Amino acid sequence: MDSLALLCNLYGQGPVTLRRLRDAGCRTCDDVLCLEPTKLARALRTRRPAAERFQREARELAARIGEFGGPAPAIESNELPPEPELVPFVAEPALEPEVAALEEGGAQLRPELLDGLDSSLCLRLRSLGIERVEDLARADALELARSLEVPVTRVVRLQFLARRLADARVESEPELRTFTLLPRRSQLSAARFSPAEPQGELAPLPEEERMDAWAREQALEPVAAGAPAGAPSVLDGGAAGPFGAAEPAAEASAPESEAAGPFA
Amino acid sequence: MRTYALANHKGGSGKTTTAIHLAGALAARGRRVLLIDLDPQAHATLGLSSEAEDSPCALEVLTGEVRALDALHAAPGGITLIPSHGRLAEFEERAARELGAEGALRRALGPLAGRFDECLLDCPPRADGLLTANAIRACDTVLLTVETGAFALQGALKAQDIVDETLAASRHAPELRVVATMFDRRLRIAREVLIAMQARFGTRLYDTAIRSSARLREAAGAGVPIQLLAPRSSAAQDFAALADELALTPIGA
Numbered sequence: 001m002d003s004l005a006l007l008c009n010l011y012g013q014g015p016v017t018l019r020r021l022r023d024a025g026c027r028t029c030d031d032v033l034c035l036e037p038t039k040l041a042r043a044l045r046t047r048r049p050a051a052e053r054f055q056r057e058a059r060e061l062a063a064r065i066g067e068f069g070g071p072a073p074a075i076e077s078n079e080l081p082p083e084p085e086l087v088p089f090v091a092e093p094a095l096e097p098e099v100a101a102l103e104e105g106g107a108q109l110r111p112e113l114l115d116g117l118d119s120s121l122c123l124r125l126r127s128l129g130i131e132r133v134e135d136l137a138r139a140d141a142l143e144l145a146r147s148l149e150v151p152v153t154r155v156v157r158l159q160f161l162a163r164r165l166a167d168a169r170v171e172s173e174p175e176l177r178t179f180t181l182l183p184r185r186s187q188l189s190a191a192r193f194s195p196a197e198p199q200g201e202l203a204p205l206p207e208e209e210r211m212d213a214w215a216r217e218q219a220l221e222p223v224a225a226g227a228p229a230g231a232p233s234v235l236d237g238g239a240a241g242p243f244g245a246a247e248p249a250a251e252a253s254a255p256e257s258e259a260a261g262p263f264a
Numbered sequence: 265m266r267t268y269a270l271a272n273h274k275g276g277s278g279k280t281t282t283a284i285h286l287a288g289a290l291a292a293r294g295r296r297v298l299l300i301d302l303d304p305q306a307h308a309t310l311g312l313s314s315e316a317e318d319s320p321c322a323l324e325v326l327t328g329e330v331r332a333l334d335a336l337h338a339a340p341g342g343i344t345l346i347p348s349h350g351r352l353a354e355f356e357e358r359a360a361r362e363l364g365a366e367g368a369l370r371r372a373l374g375p376l377a378g379r380f381d382e383c384l385l386d387c388p389p390r391a392d393g394l395l396t397a398n399a400i401r402a403c404d405t406v407l408l409t410v411e412t413g414a415f416a417l418q419g420a421l422k423a424q425d426i427v428d429e430t431l432a433a434s435r436h437a438p439e440l441r442v443v444a445t446m447f448d449r450r451l452r453i454a455r456e457v458l459i460a461m462q463a464r465f466g467t468r469l470y471d472t473a474i475r476s477s478a479r480l481r482e483a484a485g486a487g488v489p490i491q492l493l494a495p496r497s498s499a500a501q502d503f504a505a506l507a508d509e510l511a512l513t514p515i516g517a
Contacts, residue, residue, distance in 0.1 A: 001444075005471035006462045009447065010455050014498070015472050015505030065459065 003029045003065055011057045012044075020044055029062035049115060107132045107166070114161040116154060124148050137162040265298075265376065267383040268510070269399035269438070270407045273426060274419030275389035277411045278445030280307045281480055283386040284343075285499070288489025289507035290382050291342035298380040299339070300325075300369075301348035302395045303388040309347040312339040313487030316347035323352045326359070326368045326398065332376050341489040344380065356394045366434070369398040382510075391426040400430050405439045410461060412447045412454040412473065417461065443506065444473040472505040 001009075007029055008018040024043035026032050032040065033055055041051035109131055111119040128147055130136050137159055145152035270279045280303065287299045301308040302322055309315060314337050324330035325346060332346065339345040359365035373383065385399040400406055406427050410420040424440065431437055442465045448454045461469055477499035483490045490500045 001462045001465075001469040001471050001473075002467070003462075006458065009444075009458060009473045010449055014475060015501060018471060019505075065463065 029058040032058040133162045265380050267403040268405045268407045269385040269403035271387040273391035273423040278409045283384050284311045285490045285503045287343045288341040288491040289503040292491045295381040298344045298383045300346040304353035306348040308386045311484050316349040321349040325372050332372045366397045370402040391423045408442045412457045442469045446476045447473040448476045474502045
């Protein structure tokens, strides 16, 4: 077994990966490292992040078995090799590109943001209302696995990556952001509809009411500036027309079907 | 006819499983394959839905009571089988008093040389017994099956020592090759053992490590090679790749 076959058995799909790599012209781990990640991904029929991870594993393995420093040392005695804890065996995946991508596009989930998060899984997560990395990290793994119909181990791994990505994102922010703590929707509702609370300036208004208030201000301003007090306004059913003549309030109080115009 | 003896001193290393499914993979390539079950436990015989209760088995072939041609059974997957039975355990006792008992199998297989392309000998889990000695004398390649688990490497090294001693006592010098079995890459111990095996055996270790698979257990239960039960499974792919390696490797290379 050569180093390439060993690599494929350890980190790939065994003979399938070995055949694909040999078809791509690879004979050693060094050949794998020399390939462009895109080409390697194409040869392995996988995604670029997986190909980059495979290259990191190839580098680790080549360094360990001594491919770069001569032949692998043969074990002459009947002893097992040293304890694996001495040498980091599985390279930790680098987070920098993912964090950078997260900062560019926010915390929204998208395909390939996390290892193993493909487009179909991303769509299914969104259909379940999980759109952010933080949402994924907080979700119940068992229920999520049932809903997505995937192994729970996959969900746990995705959640682990999501938590780590979220943590890395927080750590990568150099300064604290100032933000306003908004009241909850339930608190707003209680404040607006509670008879005991005075309707002060802080009480939020629905969108229609705010628009009406804004329209009232816009309409009142010119009238208030140029017209005498008591002049009719849009609020009274009449308004200053485009030629400055105020339309009679009686016309404004006509039936809605007539005042609404032909597009009503 | 190329003959492979699947041996290891350790039990449960995947000898019988490898023998059955490698035979199936070679037969699927169109090779004429003979599998001889030399284990008195007869697991390879059972694993191919056969039995030798009332028919000649490997014992009669080894003792010369029956010709090998008369002991052939057709097994699933296009494999031809010389079955085993519990009475094969008597061979050690009966042959111990005879001279040249280690060459009995080699003599018995002589007439079959032109009838088959490949012959696999499934040895009992005892590398220093007479049955294994017969297999080693009769084969061109000793295929050491090594489980990628704890104590496996020590067992393999011990088996290698015994094979070397057996070979040193005779002029016959088969090639020694190693195949890793029951490999589960999710387990750290399995990865470490595979790396250690690669360091220890180098090019004598086949490129293909047979991955552990539930399909293999199902195939044993169904009594058929994995190529018939799940031809697209990872296990079937592994044995096909191993068969390719065997076919592409000339004897003595």
